[in-house]
Amino acid sequence: xLWLKILLGIVFVxxxxxxLFCLTRVGVRVAYDGTVMELEAKIGLLTLHxxxxxxxxEKKKKSKKPKRKKKPxxxxxxxxxxxxxxxxxxxxxxxxDIKDAVHTLWPPLKRxxxxxxxxxxxxxxxxxxxxxxxxxxxxxxxxxxxxxxxVWTGMPVLEKLLDIRKPYIHTGVDFEASxxxxxxxxxxxxxxxxxxxxxxxxxxxxxxxxxxxxxTCKRRTELAxxxxxxxxxxxxxxxxx
Numbered sequence: 001x002l003w004l005k006i007l008l009g010i011v012f013v014x015x016x017x018x019x020l021f022c023l024t025r026v027g028v029r030v031a032y033d034g035t036v037m038e039l040e041a042k043i044g045l046l047t048l049h050x051x052x053x054x055x056x057x058e059k060k061k062k063s064k065k066p067k068r069k070k071k072p073x074x075x076x077x078x079x080x081x082x083x084x085x086x087x088x089x090x091x092x093x094x095x096x097d098i099k100d101a102v103h104t105l106w107p108p109l110k111r112x113x114x115x116x117x118x119x120x121x122x123x124x125x126x127x128x129x130x131x132x133x134x135x136x137x138x139x140x141x142x143x144x145x146x147x148x149x150x151v152w153t154g155m156p157v158l159e160k161l162l163d164i165r166k167p168y169i170h171t172g173v174d175f176e177a178s179x180x181x182x183x184x185x186x187x188x189x190x191x192x193x194x195x196x197x198x199x200x201x202x203x204x205x206x207x208x209x210x211x212x213x214x215x216t217c218k219r220r221t222e223l224a225x226x227x228x229x230x231x232x233x234x235x236x237x238x239x240x241x
Contacts, residue, residue, distance in 0.1 A: 022196075027121075027189025034183050042189065097213060099146070104209045105202065112201030113161040120190045120198075125167040127184035133175040144173045 024044050031038040039051040113120070129147065133140030151169055158164060174181065190198070 022191060022193030024192050025189050026192060026195070027187060029124075029185070029187035031185040032183060034181065097216070101209055101213075102150075105205055108205040109202055110157070110161070112198050113158075115201065116161070116190075116194050116198060118161065118163045119194050120161075120188065121163040121165070122167070122186075122188050123163075123165040124185050124187050125164055125169070127168070127186065128170040128172075128182070130172045130174050130177070130181040132177040132179045132181070133173050134178040137175055140173050140175070144171065147171050 025042075026044075027042045029038075029040040029042070037051055039049075041048045041050055131140050131144055131147070148171060151171060155167065155169070159167070
């Protein structure tokens with residue numbers, strides 16, 4: 001029958017497109033030298049430059065004649081006008097949060113990576129991490145020990161699970177600096193089908209950790225507010241009348 005042949009042809013074309021879509025490799029490359037970040041996205045043979053913004057676009061914008069600015073009309077202030085809500089900032093991530101994330105996510109992450117059979121390619125991998133130890137040298141030294149342990153024990157396992165080509169990781173501590181210094185270049189690519197399977201394997205554990213992390217941050221904020229209120233009350237009582 002003609003309609004059956006047409007239906008089989010449509011199904012065959014759809015299956016072929018799905019297979020080609022799942023076999024398409026996507027990836028990103030990030031490079032940071034301490035001041036400027038470069039970001040590229042790859043979809044198959046197509047490469048998209050995301051950062052930094054090209055100078056040509058900026059020059060075109062500058063070359064356009066500036067429009068005349070209209071004088072803003074004075075706004076009427078009303079008592080019933082609602083106040084603007086303050087913008088929410090990202091909660092600070094502490095070192096214990098990172099340890100909790102590694103402890104929670106590493107087992108499902110290892111299982112998900114094992115199913116990919118080294119189809120995830122990491123190239124290049126050049127990273128330099130320098131911890132700042134000016135504010136708290138003992139804590140920085142402890143964090144450096146954890147970082148060294150993670151690198152020397154984790155990298156051999158990752159090299160068995162991923163296709164990592166010529167990795168280079170340098171770690172250090174600068175006791176004259178207070179902030180973390182990061183430099184390097186990192187690129188990763190993965191097939192879309194592998195990415196979907198990997199997301200299903202790691203998505204639910206990551207969501208559970210994120211919800212627990214949000215509760216922890218909320219509890220810290222409440223404790224900090226209570227401590228600030230208590231300190232302000234003690235200061236008011238200590239002032240002479």
